Amino acid sequence: MPFGSINVTSRIRISAAMIVITLGIAAIGGLCSAAPASSSPADYPRTDTETIKACTREIVASPRFAPRITLRQWLVQKLGRWDPPEVDLPEGVGTFFVTVVTVWCLLTLVAILAHLVWTIWLFAHPARARAGDGSGRDSEAREITSPDELWLHSQRLAQSGEFRGAVGFLLVALLRRLETMKVLHFHKSKTNGEYVREYPSHRAGCREFAQFVVTFERSIYGGLEVRGQTYDAMNSLAKRIIGDVSKDA
16 A cells, blocks of 8 residues: 555544544533532522521530539539449448448437427417516516516416416516626517626626526426426526625625
8 A cells, every 4th residue: 555545544543533532522511511500509408597596505505515514413423433442341340330320310300300399389389488488477567677576576476386487587587686786788679698698707607697598498498397396496596696696796
């Protein structure tokens, strides 16, 4: 075959190949341009603002993300991480401690219940609980200010068997007498505890006066039955206080 015919044939083949390649590229470009526009990120659905706020509040309110935890949660966490030590106690010692703790808890419960019953009783009998507090049982007795007259009125009540009222007037008589002796100042608004604190610690009869007030509180406000023996003991103690103060003056 002549050399010139071979050269022409090669050129034809190369041109045909170029045409095929060009058509293939054009076809690929057309397919890419025909892709759906929904693949654009701008076309994805977006959550509204209220939903985002609600989700944020729910996350912040979760205990796992809260900046502070409650005392109960803190205790649960600490107890969950606590690894108690293994104590090898002799046989019977553990049972003894458990028994002691159980008995102590039961006694505490009994004391609480007794105090509750006593408080309810005081509310149920307010007149009896307040009787004999020294404020006077009638209009005539309220006008008594002389310590000697108060003391006599207290003795008359004791002779008639009204020991609770007698003890009340005995306290007022003692306070009035100590006021005349410049030991303390009497006033109806003061409490018994205030009189105890006001009583000078360096004066004679200070300890006996505190003992007298404690006995009075237990007898009157403690809901106990005041008997003749109680009145006699308090009367003797009051006279002893007055005698000691007189000697000290």
